[in-house]
Amino acid sequence: MRKLIYGMNVTLDGYIAAPGDDIGWGGPSDELFGWWLDQERASGLSLYGRKLWETMSSHWPTGDQQPGATPAEIEFARNWRETPKVVFSSTIDEVDWNTRVVTGDAVTEITRLKAEDGGPMGIGGATLAGAAMRAGLIDEYVLATHPVLVGGGTPFFTALDSWVNVNPVETRTFPGGVLLTRYETKR
Numbered sequence: 001m002r003k004l005i006y007g008m009n010v011t012l013d014g015y016i017a018a019p020g021d022d023i024g025w026g027g028p029s030d031e032l033f034g035w036w037l038d039q040e041r042a043s044g045l046s047l048y049g050r051k052l053w054e055t056m057s058s059h060w061p062t063g064d065q066q067p068g069a070t071p072a073e074i075e076f077a078r079n080w081r082e083t084p085k086v087v088f089s090s091t092i093d094e095v096d097w098n099t100r101v102v103t104g105d106a107v108t109e110i111t112r113l114k115a116e117d118g119g120p121m122g123i124g125g126a127t128l129a130g131a132a133m134r135a136g137l138i139d140e141y142v143l144a145t146h147p148v149l150v151g152g153g154t155p156f157f158t159a160l161d162s163w164v165n166v167n168p169v170e171t172r173t174f175p176g177g178v179l180l181t182r183y184e185t186k187r
Contacts, residue, residue, distance in 0.1 A: 002113065003120040004047075006129045007039065007142025007182075010156045011149060016126060018150035021051065025148045029175040030072065032144060037076050039142070043083060044118040047110065049125025050089040053099075056080070061097055086113070088128050107135045130158030140184050141166065147177040 008016045009026040017023050028036065040046075048056065063069060063077030085099040088106045095101055102109050110132055113121060123129050123138070132138055143156065166183035173179055 002044065002116060002118050003139045004110065004114055004123055004132065004137050005039075005043075005120055005140040005142060006123050006132070006138045007140075007144070008124060008156060009144045009146060009178075011146055011153075013149045013151065014155050014157065015150050015153040016156050017154040019153050021154070022150075023055075025150060026146050028144070029178070030070065032174040032176075032178055032180070033070075033076070034072050035174070035180065036144075037072050037079070039122070040076065040079055040083065043120055043122045045113065045121045046083055046085045047113075047121055047123040047128065048085060048087045049128035050087065050092060051127075052125035053085075053087045053089070053092070053095075057095070057097070057099075088125075106131050107137070110137055111135070126154045126156070126158065133158055133164070134161055136164075136185075138164075138185060140169075140182060142180070142182050144174070145179045145181065 009028065010016055011025060018025060060077050060080040063080070064074040081097045083098065085097070087095055087099055087101050088109070089101060090103050092101055106128055114137060123132055129138070165186040167186055168181065169184050170180065170182040
């Protein structure tokens with residue numbers, strides 16, 4: 001059975017994007033970017049909601065060819081293209097870069113994917129992750145909390161139908177005051 005991990009950069013007040021889908025507040029240090037790269041390398045499958053897919057696919061297919069790309073960014077772009085991905089959307093028809101689209105029920109498909117053998121799956125996008133949270137499918141939460149308050153936007157956590165108890169498994173500080181925390185869901 002696969003593990004489902006929900007992890008993103010987040011503001012101190014709990015948002016993954018400021019109003020207007022602005023993510024300019026969250027530029028990771030080289031060290032934090034390297035940590036995210038290691039997580040991506042360990043992932044067997046990436047699950048995206050439409051908005052996050054549009055953000056990622058607008059940069060990473062050619063991220064290794066951008067002027068000034070760091071070695072970590074070059075490796076991230078190559079890994080991103082090679083990693084299997086699933087986009088959950090009713091409005092996207094075509095995808096590329098080792099990706100397929102699911103237009104049906106996300107919870108049903110994520111449940112099916114979790115039951116398969118394979119490496120961990122990363123899930124991103126507030127709406128998609130929120131559906132997985134409410135269905136009790138998230139096994140691990142990873143928050144890279146940046147020391148900034150944006151006052152609104154897209155929250156990391158969605159409204160839940162019941163409590164979710166977690167165990168802390170890692171706390172680490174990165175340059176710029178970013179605090180990484182990882183929690184496993186108690187089962």
